[in-house]
Amino acid sequence: MVEGNFVDYIKIHAASGKGGKGSVHLHREKYIQKGGPDGGDGGRGGHIILRGNKNLWTLVHLKFKKHYKAEHGGDGSKSRSTGKDGEDIYIEVPLGTVIRDGETQEIIFEITEDGEEKILLEGGMGGKGNWHFKSATNQTPRYAQPGVEGQEGWYQLELKILADVGLVGFPNAGKSTLLSVLTSAKPKIADYAFTTLKPSLGIVEHREFQSFVMADIPGIIEGAAEGKGLGHRFLRHIERNSTLLFMIPADSDDINKEYNILLNELKKHNPELLDKDKLLAISKSDMLDNELKSEIKKELPKGIDHIFISSISQMGLTQLKDKLWQLLNN
Structure with a gap:
């Protein structure tokens, strides 16, 4: 996926259709001069419906169309004929899309399954025709209901x-390089912070034709939970990942401190993130000998399994995939 085509935030204006008017009609035939009321009901207005599509990975297809308006319902007619329902508008969205009210920011619903359909705005009901209002004291009502507004x-x-699997780490921790080696994804890679500005996805092939999806997400900085750096736009993507792979380079000044900063930012954003399965990968470890690895192990954080890897030399990558697969299938 081209980085510029990844869109994860969009605002749209939606309007459902108005219901059709009920008909005011009195039955007439050649030998029936004064028939009773037979005005039909109006059709309902069209809905605005969101539908999950597993083949979409971004909201880029909605970027250049901001307004969606459903069709109005048709008016009722004679012989109790109901007006045509307004045509519904379907908006296809990728799985994992959250819909909020544009003013209150309140979450309305989420789309998480392929083919899942949820009505964002219901069309207005059609008005009742005059035959509904016939009674013993009013046998020829000359009024009907208007349609309900959308x-x-x-x-x-x-x-x-x-x-x-979501990759968690500071900028320039080697996340993009790992993704490019394990998958066919082509994230932007360079030796400076914030190379990755948009998330990238790749499919990791494992043993016996098994696979799992890995996401390279823009790096965290201290204060991300308060909106620093890429802030909330980064952190919300981690909420959907089953397992978190923390990546800290072997040449870090203090691996334990970096890990605790990353953990703290996740906790401040959403404490439930700490309940996910976690694995710590010490990247760029091809520069380490056994003695240095032993020294680093003494300083590693407690309570999390670790592995030494190198994306360039592909050291430890098979074992990494094995560990991740085991976590995903516990």
Whole structure:
């Protein structure tokens, strides 16, 4: 996926259709001069419906169309004929899309399954025709209901990436390089911070034709939970990952301190993130000999399994995939 085509936030204006008018009609035939009321009901207005599509990975297809308006319902007619329902508008979204009210920011619903359909705005009901209002004291009512107005408003769509494994680390920790080696993804790689500005996804092939999805997400900095750096736009993507792979380079000044900063930022954003399965990968470890590894092991954080890897020399990558697969299938 081209980085510029990844869109994870969009605002749209949606309007459902108005219900059709009920008909005011009196039955007439050649030998029936004064028939009773037979005005039909109006059709309902079209809905605005969001539908999950597993083949979409981004909201880029909504970037250049901001307004969606459903069709109005048709008016009722004679012989109790109901008006045509307004055509519904379907908006396809990737799995993991959260829909918020554009003004209150309240979450309305989420789309997480392929083919899942949820009505964002219901179309207005059609008005009742005059035959509904016939009674013993009013046998020829000359009135009917108008259709109910549709609804409209601004809505915010946010994508939270659905992946099995999310890469967590500071900028320039080697996350993009690992993804490019383990998968066919082509993230931007360079030797400076914030190379990755948009999430990238790749499919990791494992033993016996098994696979899982890995996400390279822009790096955390201290204060990300308060919005520093890429802040919340990064952190929300981690919420959907089953397992978190923490990556800290072997040449870090203090691996334990970096890990605790990363953990603290996740906790401040959403404490439930700490309940996910976690694994610590010490990247760029091809520069270490056994003596240095032994020294580093003494300083590693407690309570999390670790592995030494190198994406360039592919050291430890098979064992890494084995450990991740085991965590995903516990």
